[in-house]
Amino acid sequence: MRFLLLLSALVLSTAAGTVESLANQCCATLSNIIPNNVFFPNDTAYMQEEITYYSAQQTSQKPACRVSPTTASEVSQIIDQATRLGCHFAVRSGGHMNWKGSSNIGPSGFTIDLEQLNSVSLSSDQKTATLQPGAPWSQVYDTLSPLNLTVVGGRASTVGVGGFLMGEIVLSNGTIVTASASENADLHWALGLGSTNYGVVTSYTLETFPLGDMWGGTISLDISQAPAILNYLANFTLKLADDPRGLSAVTLAWNETSRDYDLFVSTAYLLPVSFPPLFSGLEPFVPDATSDTLTITNITAITADFAAGDPSGFRTAWWTLTFELDPQTVLEVFQYGQELFSDLVAVNGTQWSLNIQPINQDFIKATEAANNPAGLEGDNLFLILEHVIWTDASLDDVIEARSREFLAWAEFIASERGVLNRFLYLNYADGSQPIYKQIGSSNLASLQEVKRQYDPDNLLGRLWKGGFKLP
Numbered sequence: 001m002r003f004l005l006l007l008s009a010l011v012l013s014t015a016a017g018t019v020e021s022l023a024n025q026c027c028a029t030l031s032n033i034i035p036n037n038v039f040f041p042n043d044t045a046y047m048q049e050e051i052t053y054y055s056a057q058q059t060s061q062k063p064a065c066r067v068s069p070t071t072a073s074e075v076s077q078i079i080d081q082a083t084r085l086g087c088h089f090a091v092r093s094g095g096h097m098n099w100k101g102s103s104n105i106g107p108s109g110f111t112i113d114l115e116q117l118n119s120v121s122l123s124s125d126q127k128t129a130t131l132q133p134g135a136p137w138s139q140v141y142d143t144l145s146p147l148n149l150t151v152v153g154g155r156a157s158t159v160g161v162g163g164f165l166m167g168e169i170v171l172s173n174g175t176i177v178t179a180s181a182s183e184n185a186d187l188h189w190a191l192g193l194g195s196t197n198y199g200v201v202t203s204y205t206l207e208t209f210p211l212g213d214m215w216g217g218t219i220s221l222d223i224s225q226a227p228a229i230l231n232y233l234a235n236f237t238l239k240l241a242d243d244p245r246g247l248s249a250v251t252l253a254w255n256e257t258s259r260d261y262d263l264f265v266s267t268a269y270l271l272p273v274s275f276p277p278l279f280s281g282l283e284p285f286v287p288d289a290t291s292d293t294l295t296i297t298n299i300t301a302i303t304a305d306f307a308a309g310d311p312s313g314f315r316t317a318w319w320t321l322t323f324e325l326d327p328q329t330v331l332e333v334f335q336y337g338q339e340l341f342s343d344l345v346a347v348n349g350t351q352w353s354l355n356i357q358p359i360n361q362d363f364i365k366a367t368e369a370a371n372n373p374a375g376l377e378g379d380n381l382f383l384i385l386e387h388v389i390w391t392d393a394s395l396d397d398v399i400e401a402r403s404r405e406f407l408a409w410a411e412f413i414a415s416e417r418g419v420l421n422r423f424l425y426l427n428y429a430d431g432s433q434p435i436y437k438q439i440g441s442s443n444l445a446s447l448q449e450v451k452r453q454y455d456p457d458n459l460l461g462r463l464w465k466g467g468f469k470l471p
């Protein structure tokens with residue numbers, strides 16, 4: 001028995017050694033093909049890329065090398081080599097995903113860092129913009145905003161293009177194809193929930209629309225206003241049916257300095273008008289605000305304001321759920337979180353928050369009309385994001401376990417109340433959440449069929465680590 005155990009430990013360690021030496025071999029091969037853009041741990045460029053992840057747990061992973069292609073053809077060469085040699089790899093665009101291993105890998109593989117594929121260009125008629133995945137939304141807005149144009153993009157300026165959307169894509173066999181409504185339409189559809197299953201997208205073409213100055217910013221209120229503000233948010237969500245041009249998102253967050261909870265309402269409206277009727281329910285709260293950045297400005301400034309509330313460089317744990325418009329359930333979940341994290345917030349550098357965003361029924365109808373593979377159903381909904389940040393690595397296990405315990409409880413209580421919606425927003429989900437089990441069996445079967453066509457041997461399932469994998 002002991003002999004057997006020893007043997008299996010030996011086999012395991014040999015296997016790990018083999019994987020690492022394979023990774024080193026992959027890096028050496030790539031550095032012959034793309035000599036100037038393969039970075040090793042002893043290169044400054046390697047560290048510069050590592051420290052720009054949103055989450056500190058991702059920065060803590062040290063791949064055998066980082067490869068920064070500058071063209072789609074280089075991406076194709078990299079994927080071709082990786083699948084030929086059997087190299088494990090991860091792919092990073094903006095690097096804003098929250099969980100360890102979602103867009104980075106340890107010494108058992110290498111990371112394709114798309115930071116140099118970051119151009120933003122406009123068609124000559126200005127009707128479409130072509131974005132590369134490594135560009136942050138701030139760069140997109142900075143380019144389009146002086147022309148009074150925009151595209152549908154991220155709420156926080158620091159998030160990258162690649163992770164947010166799913167154009168031109170490099171498949172597992174290295175072929176570069178275009179995916180659009182008219183070309184490879186099945187792939188185009190699947191990329192709506194594609195994650196790391198179909199290939200590496202190297203450019204996206206989006207329709208532009210006019211946008212001049214707009215109104216927005218954040219107000220802070222005493223936490224005692226939480227019930228009233230959630231009631232406001234429920235009303236606001238319904239009112240989006242009459243005027244869809246606005247956003248209000250509520251955050252209930254531990255403030256380390258005051259050692260108490262704060263409440264934030266982040267708001268934006270796509271016209272340069274203060275307090276249009278859509279926000280009439282918010283106006284009465286303004287005299288009590290402890291801070292207020294609401295102003296008429298441009299989209300660059302507003303998305304920077306939103307990003308400022310969510311700094312990078314911390315260790316992070318997130319999860320998401322979707323509820324019916326039920327303020328009471330949100331309040332109970334918040335109450336439970338306060339109890340659950342009461343010991344942890346006593347440790348400096350540890351904070352948690354609950355963020356609630358509206359999903360209006362017309363938005364759901366539009367995703368249905370577009371046949372979006374996420375299978376979003378229902379009337380008006382609250383999208384919930386739970387978010388913990390901390391600094392001390394020795395707390396990783398306890399905080400990750402606590403955050404998942406919180407998720408299980410919140411899911412249970414919402415389900416008991418009959419207010420749980422099946423939708424799980426991929427960009428906010430923890431790596432443990434079953435993204436693809438919640439989309440309906442027909443969507444799942446269709447995604448799997450597209451997978452069989454474009455990656456028949458599941459090379460990307462085996463070699464590309466991170467993201468969410470189709471079951």
Ligand SMILES: *[C@@H]1O[C@H](CO)[C@@H](O)[C@H](O)[C@H]1NC(C)=O
Nearest residue numbers: 024027028039040041042043
């Ligand atoms: C850096 O590391 C790589 C890979 O291990 C090696 O080939 C290279 O010689 C090293 N460069 C320097 C300056 O040490």
Ligand SMILES: *[C@@H]1O[C@H](CO)[C@@H](O)[C@H](O)[C@H]1NC(C)=O
Nearest residue numbers: 142145146297298299300301
């Ligand atoms: C957006 O607003 C900010 C802050 O007022 C300003 O510095 C920046 O120049 C503006 N950008 C554009 C494109 O107008």
Ligand SMILES: *[C@@H]1O[C@H](CO)[C@@H](O)[C@H](O)[C@H]1NC(C)=O
Nearest residue numbers: 145146147148149211212213
């Ligand atoms: C953008 O809109 C502003 C305000 O209406 C206007 O002053 C400016 O000339 C416009 N810029 C362009 C490039 O059309």
Ligand SMILES: *[C@@H]1O[C@H](CO)[C@@H](O)[C@H](O)[C@H]1NC(C)=O
Nearest residue numbers: 228229231232233235281282
């Ligand atoms: C929500 O809407 C209801 C019905 O229109 C109204 O009575 C209530 O005051 C509103 N609540 C808030 C916080 O605006």
Ligand SMILES: *[C@@H]1O[C@H](CO)[C@@H](O)[C@H](O)[C@H]1NC(C)=O
Nearest residue numbers: 220255256257258259262291
């Ligand atoms: C936290 O509380 C302090 C003290 O009350 C306040 O100055 C600060 O603005 C608050 N932080 C945030 C992010 O609101």
Ligand SMILES: *[C@@H]1O[C@H](CO)[C@@H](O)[C@H](O)[C@H]1NC(C)=O
Nearest residue numbers: 256257345346347348349350
């Ligand atoms: C937390 O940090 C503050 C200031 O940064 C310090 O005064 C306080 O002693 C620290 N508390 C603990 C428990 O370390």
Ligand SMILES: *[C@@H]1O[C@H](CO)[C@@H](O)[C@H](O)[C@H]1NC(C)=O
Nearest residue numbers: 171173174175453454455456
């Ligand atoms: C790569 O895969 C695609 C999709 O399966 C296929 O159409 C194409 O012919 C393949 N290319 C090569 C070179 O095998």
